Amino acid sequence: MQKCLVDIVAIPIASPLLIGIYKDKKLIKEIKKEGKTSDILPEIFDKILKEYEVKHIIYSKGPGSYMAIKLSYIFFKMLEITKNITLLATDGFYFNNNSPIKAVGNTFFIKKEGIISLEKNLKEGEFKLPKILNLDDFSKETSPLYVLKAI
Secondary structure, X not given: OOOEEEEEEEEOOOXXXXXXXXXXXXXXXXXXXXXXXXHHXXXXXXXXXXXXXXXXXXXXXXXXXXXXXXXXHHHHHHHHHHHOOEEEXXXXXXXXXXXOEEOOOOEEEEEEOOEEEEEEOOOOOOOOOOOEOOHXXXXXXXXXOOOOOOO
């Protein structure tokens, strides 16, 4: 039996981890899972790769949890190389309507006029998967987006 060809969107920068499975650019399945990215990402993708043939993986490359970003990037890059899956990325603001993203303590990442900075005491936006996938919205520049305070 031939596997169904799909695209995957992963939002690993916040909790819960959010994964979308797209067939013909339409969202057909959403997976939300709490836990450590290092534990749940391989578990979820083991099931996905057994059921589907994945053409693209699109992930939110930051800002957010540095460890989740690093682990996700390495994991997805490994799949790109070993399974010949195209890896694409965008910043996390794409998936939360340009709302604040939790940083450390009471600080949040914000994006104004293309510049990402930190502000305190804001309310984090909710991450949502797009119902329809437009691959033109994503970049082949997939390196993690780390936003660090100046020392």
